Amino acid sequence: MLEQSVRNGRRTSLTGLLLALGDRCLVLPNVAVAELIGYQVGTPAEQQPAWMLGWIDWRNQRLPLLSFEAACGGSVKVGERARIVVLNALGSSRQRFIALLVQGIPRSCKLDSQLNYVDVPLAPLELAAVQVGDQVAKVPDLPALERLLEDAGLV
Template identity: 65%
Template sequence: MLERLISQRTSHLTGLLLPLADRNLILPNVAVAELIDYQPAAFDLDTPPWYLGRVTWRNRQIPLLSFESACGQKIVIGERARIVILNALGGRPGLKFIAMLVQGIPRSYKLDSQLSYVDVPLCALEKAAVQVADQVAKVPDLLALEELLVTAGLS
């Protein structure tokens, strides 16, 4: 997805580096609707461990997830925790946005068509790893995240 957007827009795209507890994710700016303060969400014990409940955003109830937990790691809610609201891309009528826990404020980076791919282990929800400035960032599979919510009946 990231590569396609870069090639469609001359040779530059602004990306956001999202800090997680154990990795950084990189997304095109257009994938992020808003960054909001962390708010605890109510959830049922019957839900998957990566599902953190629903948060309120613009009078909507948005499903909140932990990307790290969906990749098999433990959930971390640090003192700098925030929530990123992502635009859903799959065209599902009941799923317009996804909330994801992040561990700080995303940083903006100019990306170009000369992204350097890095060979590191990826989880099933990651499409690639790239070098962004002095950090390795993973490219999340946003459609797979949506499918995770839909399959679990949480969209």
Template identity: 55%
Template sequence: MQSVMTSPDNEEIRSLTALLLPLTDRTLIVPNVAVAELIPYRAPQGNDDLPDWFLGLVNWRDLRLPLLSFEVASGEPAVAAGNQARILVLNAQGGRSHVKFIALLVQGIPRAMKVDSELAAADVPLAALELAAVDADGIMAKIPDLLALENMLAEHGII
């Protein structure tokens, strides 16, 4: 994550707010501007003959969003939605005019934290779709490749 940015009026921004996303077997970290909303879990509809990481479609604000499992997309076994499961609505990154949002299954409520250039990189093995790992206040957090997730949806004709 880049921590020194400029605002529209060219003032330096030295930190940003990130969200720690609890999954079943890891924690992801994303800038909070990547997130549109956190909603209660609801069972997705339809998933016939599609990859296991695509959990189905969920309704959100008059839209049907593809819901996916990051764990399965990155090569781990399928996980069930636990009793703390939520759906994280992410702003799409790929510039497709017909795709504004995608949804990700998370296993709890994300936690906000400020990050800056002092965020320490961690030298740990990365799974597919993980760009890097960081030590976020003592929590090992992985930076997900959100664009790759969106591209996977497109490659399979889901979006």
């Protein structure tokens, strides 16, 4: 939820979520996340790419379940603390929600206009790396993730 701190008519901070993955941490504004649910194995899709973990049912909807690490060229990791974060799609496709595999419960954090960017290598679906407390977190390119689904013919 956006903080009501206002400077010159602008919001100066928002609440973010740190999403632990198998090999990195992502940071998103909390409004990007619709819900956190328990892990479930997806129903396989025909000829699905390695990053597509299948389809899951959520609130009477069929959602694609993705591995961000695999979509960035890494491997799929399903740990003992695996969960699924349901993301709000940004509207460029017909898909309203996307399910993303995470490793544990997201943590809340404050994000402000003074984010410290970190100069580290970025994967194809990452826009930036930022320092959040004592952790480096990657900012995912959500529109590119949606395009990945469209390009694969999954939505």
